[in-house]
Structures are given as C-alpha cells and as structure tokens.
Amino acid sequence: MKKQWIKTKLTAGLMVISLLAAGCSAQTPADSAQSSGNPSAAKDEVIVAVGGEKESGYDPCTGWGSHGTPLFQSKLLDTDTNNQLKNDLATGYEVSEDGLTWTFIVRDDVICHDGEKLTAKDVAFTYNKTKENGISTIDLTLLDKAEAIDDTTVVFHMKSPMSTFIYQTAALGIVPEHAYTDPAAYAQAPIGSGPYKFVQWDKGQQLIVEAHEQYYGGKPPFKRLVLLFLSDDAAYAALQAGQVDVAKISENLAVKGMPGYNLVDCKTNDFRTVALPVQKPGETSKEGYPIGNEVTSDPAIRKALANGINRQKIIDTVLNGYGDVAYTIAQGLPWDNKEVILTDGNVEAAKRILEDAGWVDTDGDGIREKNGLKAEFSLIYASDDSTRQSISMAFKEQAKAFGINVITEGLSSADRNPRKHKDAFMLGGGDYNPTPVYNALYGAYAAKGGWYNIVAYKNEKVDKYLEAAVAATTQEEANQYWQKAQWDGTTGGSILGDAPYIYIVNISHLYFVRDGISIGEQKIHPHDHGFAVLGNIMDWSSVK
Numbered sequence: 001m002k003k004q005w006i007k008t009k010l011t012a013g014l015m016v017i018s019l020l021a022a023g024c025s026a027q028t029p030a031d032s033a034q035s036s037g038n039p040s041a042a043k044d045e046v047i048v049a050v051g052g053e054k055e056s057g058y059d060p061c062t063g064w065g066s067h068g069t070p071l072f073q074s075k076l077l078d079t080d081t082n083n084q085l086k087n088d089l090a091t092g093y094e095v096s097e098d099g100l101t102w103t104f105i106v107r108d109d110v111i112c113h114d115g116e117k118l119t120a121k122d123v124a125f126t127y128n129k130t131k132e133n134g135i136s137t138i139d140l141t142l143l144d145k146a147e148a149i150d151d152t153t154v155v156f157h158m159k160s161p162m163s164t165f166i167y168q169t170a171a172l173g174i175v176p177e178h179a180y181t182d183p184a185a186y187a188q189a190p191i192g193s194g195p196y197k198f199v200q201w202d203k204g205q206q207l208i209v210e211a212h213e214q215y216y217g218g219k220p221p222f223k224r225l226v227l228l229f230l231s232d233d234a235a236y237a238a239l240q241a242g243q244v245d246v247a248k249i250s251e252n253l254a255v256k257g258m259p260g261y262n263l264v265d266c267k268t269n270d271f272r273t274v275a276l277p278v279q280k281p282g283e284t285s286k287e288g289y290p291i292g293n294e295v296t297s298d299p300a301i302r303k304a305l306a307n308g309i310n311r312q313k314i315i316d317t318v319l320n321g322y323g324d325v326a327y328t329i330a331q332g333l334p335w336d337n338k339e340v341i342l343t344d345g346n347v348e349a350a351k352r353i354l355e356d357a358g359w360v361d362t363d364g365d366g367i368r369e370k371n372g373l374k375a376e377f378s379l380i381y382a383s384d385d386s387t388r389q390s391i392s393m394a395f396k397e398q399a400k401a402f403g404i405n406v407i408t409e410g411l412s413s414a415d416r417n418p419r420k421h422k423d424a425f426m427l428g429g430g431d432y433n434p435t436p437v438y439n440a441l442y443g444a445y446a447a448k449g450g451w452y453n454i455v456a457y458k459n460e461k462v463d464k465y466l467e468a469a470v471a472a473t474t475q476e477e478a479n480q481y482w483q484k485a486q487w488d489g490t491t492g493g494s495i496l497g498d499a500p501y502i503y504i505v506n507i508s509h510l511y512f513v514r515d516g517i518s519i520g521e522q523k524i525h526p527h528d529h530g531f532a533v534l535g536n537i538m539d540w541s542s543v544k
Contacts, residue, residue, distance in 0.1 A: 045224040046517065046542070049235040049247035050530030053204065057187025060173035061130045064187075066137040067431060067528035069535040071209070072113075073173025073192035076104055076123065077166070079432060081521040081536060085170055089123070089193075099161030099473040104154050104169070111214040112176050113197035120154040125177040127156065136450055138172050139164060139435050142470070161471045163478040167433030195220045195538055205229060221540045232386075245514040248530045250386060251319045254510045261512040266533070268509050268525040269333060269430040271326050272391055274379065274502040276302050276424050279456045285447045291421040291456050295377045298370075299498065300357030301404065306495035307353065308402045309395060310345025311504050318390045322508035328486060328494055331506055334475070335434040335482035340494040350402040361403055368403035376405035380419055381426040383410035388426045391504060395426075420454045421447045430506070430527040434482045438466050440501065441485060441493035457500040462493050509533070517542045
C-alpha cells in the first residue's frame with residue numbers, strides 16, 4: 001500500500017467511522033426564536049446541568065474526555081456530526097506499509113490558554129505520558145514511543161501493527177508539556193488549546209469556563225459556560241425554576257415535559273447489557289474474587305435469555321420509548337456483525353432451548369431445575385443508577401415467563417467489585433472504536449482485574465480473530481475480523497455463539513434545552529452522558 005497524505009477528510013487506508021443513526025433531533029435557532037425571547041437565552045452565558053462530576057479532574061493523561069469531549073484540550077483528530085473522522089490539530093497523516101510508523105503533521109497556529117504555542121512536542125509528550133500511566137480508556141499498549149521530529153511533525157513508533165490506533169487519536173486530548181510540571185495540580189486547573197479555558201471549579205457544585213479567544217477553530221459561541229453537577233431530580237427542579245439552559249434528564253422525568261424547553265433525544269452507542277459468567281465455580285481471580293456461576297455457565301441458560309428477553313418491550317415500558325434495540329456491543333457501527341440478530345422476545349424458543357438442555361420445572365413453582373439445581377442467579381446493578389435498576393427489574397420479570405428466576409440486587413461500588421466474576425451484572429459502555437469488542441471478549445483479559453471480560457470468557461478461535469483485527473493494516477480488513485469474532489457462522493462471542501453478554505438497548509441521552517438555544521446537530525453519543533452534549537459546542541447557538 002503506497003503511503004499517501006490524507007487531508008481534510010480522512011478516507012484512505014483506515015476507513016472513516018460511519019454510524020447508521022444520525023445523531024439526535026435538535027431544534028434550529030430559527031425554530032427556537034419563535035417560541036421564546038427569554039433574556040437568559042442570551043449568548044454571553046449558558047448554564048448546563050451535566051450530571052456527574054469528574055472527581056479525578058480534567059487530565060487527559062489519566063482518562064479525562066476519552067469517552068466524550070475534553071473541552072479544554074484539542075485532539076489530533078475528532079469526529080464530525082456524521083461521525084466520520086476529521087482533522088483537529090492534525091492537517092494530515094500517513095501510515096507506513098508495515099503499519100509500524102504513523103506520522104502526523106500538526107497545525108502551526110495553535111495557541112494555549114496561557115498564550116504559549118502548542119507544538120508536536122506536546123503531542124509526543126502527551127502520548128508518552130498517557131502510555132506511562134497505563135489508563136484503561138486509551139489503549140496505547142502497542143505504542144513503543146511518540147517522537148516529535150520538529151514543531152509540526154510527530155511520529156508514532158508501534159511495537160506491532162495496531163489498527164485501532166487511529167481511534168485513540170480521536171479520543172486523547174493534548175496537554176502542553178510546560179503546564180504539566182505537577183500532574184495533580186494540572187488535573188485541578190487544566191490548560192489546553194481547546195475552545196474553552198478553565199476558570200473555576202467549585203467541587204460538588206459547578207465548573208466555570210470561558211471562551212478561548214485565540215482558538216484556532218473560530219470564535220466559541222458563548223463567552224462563558226457554567227456546568228452544574230446536579231442529579232436528574234435536582235436538574236429537573238432547576239429547570240422548573242428556570243435556572244438552567246440545558247439539562248441532562250432521565251427517561252422518567254423527560255415524559256413530564258417542561259414549559260419553555262424542548263426535549264432533545266440524542267441517539268447513542270451507550271449500551272446496557274447483562275454480563276453472564278461463563279465458567280463453573282472453582283477458580284479465584286488475582287484480586288481474590290471468586291470466578292464462575294453454576295447456573296449461567298450453562299450455555300442453554302444464556303441462549304434462552306438471549307432469545308426470550310423482549311428488548312423493545314423494555315424500551316417501551318421502562319425507558320418510555322427512549323432507546324434502540326441492541327443485539328451486539330457494536331450495534332450500527334462499521335465493525336458490527338449484522339448477522340447477529342434474533343426474533344426479539346421469543347419466549348417459545350427460550351422454553352425449547354431450556355427443555356432440550358434438561359431444565360424443567362418438576363415441583364411446579366415456576367422455576368426450572370436441572371439435576372437438583374434451580375435456574376436462578378443474582379443480577380447486580382449500581383444502586384445509584386435508576387435506569388440500570390429499572391432495566392434489571394424488567395429483565396427479571398421477563399425471565400420468569402420461561403422459568404428462570406433472576407434475583408436483582410442494587411449494590412455500592414465497593415460491594416459490587418467482589419462479585420463481578422460470580423454473578424450476572426448490568427453493565428454499560430460504548431465508544432467510537434472497536435476496542436470494546438476486544439476488551440469484552442479477549443481471553444487474556446478473562447477475570448484479570450478491572451471491568452474487561454468480567455465473565456471470564458475464553459474462546460481460542462475468537463482470540464485469533466481479535467488479534468488479527470488489531471494487526472490489520474486497513475480498517476476494511478480489521479472490520480472483517482471484528483465481525484468474525486462476534487460470529488463466523490460456527491462460533492463467536494455474540495448471542496449467536498457463546499452468548500456471554502445479553503445486549504438489550506442503546507439508551508437515548510435526553511436533554512431539556514431552553515427555547516432560543518440550539519445545541520446543534522449532535523454526534524452519536526458514547527457512554528459518557530453529561531459532557532458528551534458539549535462535543536459539538538462550536539455548533540451551538542442562541543437568539544436573544
């Protein structure tokens with residue numbers, strides 16, 4: 001493959017990200033202007049209730065912004081409203097034929113918030129520091145080192161080909177080396193080259209930012225943003241009082257409506273799935289946690305749940321219609337295997353699978369048994385997440401229809417951790433790259449710590465597909481292997497194969513937006529909810 005510079009729109013070698021859905025439906029400034037002349041919709045300041053606080057701070061080298069927008073920092077690449085890769089700091093890049101060298105040319109007109117110039121040396125510093133930190137949300141495992149050749153050229157030397165590296169460049173915010181002498185201090189008061197600069201952080205309350213007047217991407221739409229850390233209930237109360245302009249909101253509160261505001265339904269790849277341990281009990285993880293479950297280790301149990309759960313009904317009844325049915329971890333993404341689909345809510349198929357495997361209700365209590373073992377298991381969810389709780393409860397009720405008893409438990413983080421390899425879990429995730437497929441299915445990650453592959457799934461054939469996908473030198477080739485890892489017609493890590501995860505829904509991200517303000521055409525949102533809405537902040541606008 002001949003080296004070729006890729007400018008403006010990145011299309012060669014590594015294919016652009018293209019999602020099936022089209023962001024979210026948002027009102028236009030003209031439409032909004034007809035419905036409100038509220039003075040608080042003035043363009044100088046906008047107040048946004050973003051939900052949860054980033055307690056660890058705003059350092060990209062430790063994970064800030066990797067699922068949404070770093071806001072303060074720029075990235076080499078970004079995604080546009082069609083979810084295609086586009087240039088940010090980069091003006092072009094090339095990949096060597098062997099996939100071991102990536103060379104990026106960066107802009108020469110980038111000024112940081114403190115007036116200093118940002119160069120390729122800062123890019124190299126950021127990548128080397130992030131690799132050194134070994135954070136889970138930015139995968140730089142195959143990066144050997146980043147090297148700045150001059151002020152506008154940075155070269156990434158890989159240990160082996162890594163097709164997913166391109167997506168990391170659209171996720172990692174760049175920190176200026178001169179401002180990073182104390183990482184802890186930097187996280188509390190970040191400096192970058194993004195459209196907004198840090199002003200004040202009142203922990204537990206708000207984050208105040210102001211427009212970066214020397215931003216290379218143009219003039220930011222508002223002089224000042226106030227980002228409030230409010231729960232959904234508190235945000236709703238603030239909306240009722242007219243104290244916020246944009247607010248993240250739950251499905252239950254969204255249906256109540258809000259006078260003077262439009263409800264914006266943003267589409268996502270933010271999945272919710274039930275993770276089912278695939279091994280029998282007996283082993284213990286390095287963390288000392290028990291691995292395996294006597295019931296969910298039976299493929300028939302997992303297959304029955306995959307067939308019998310009615311995903312659309314959960315969306316309609318629990319999420320008030322806000323969400324899209326999901327059968328895979330990559331629903332609608334280019335690396336998704338579109339063959340992975342079942343008849344939704346097929347209770348009869350679920351019953352047949354269980355009966356053929358010897359699970360029958362011998363005592364008439366509605367719960368099947370096999371060799372004296374009841375078809376029941378615990379499903380754990382985060383106790384402070386009402387959406388995961390509601391989906392878990394609906395999952396439990398539906399499983400009863402074909403004889404499986406699911407015991408739902410809401411637990412704190414500390415209480416959840418020791419049980420993550422022995423009980424079923426209601427998990428969430430989703431990103432703009434295929435790495436989540438790898439993290440969920442790769443055998444080397446099985447119960448090895450963190451939240452990757454907590455079900456302890458191992459399949460040698462799937463591992464080979466995953467390794468081939470990473471080593472591919474074009475995205476087209478990589479996508480074929482990602483798809484085979486999910487299902488190759490015989491085996492795979494999807495519900496047509498070993499069914500270690502029962503994907504249910506890609507939830508919607510919902511916001512009330514004050515009349516007179518437009519949040520533009522949103523990108524498909526990743527797992528990060530509150531801050532994700534700011535990913536297209538340069539496209540926001542307002543009318544007085």
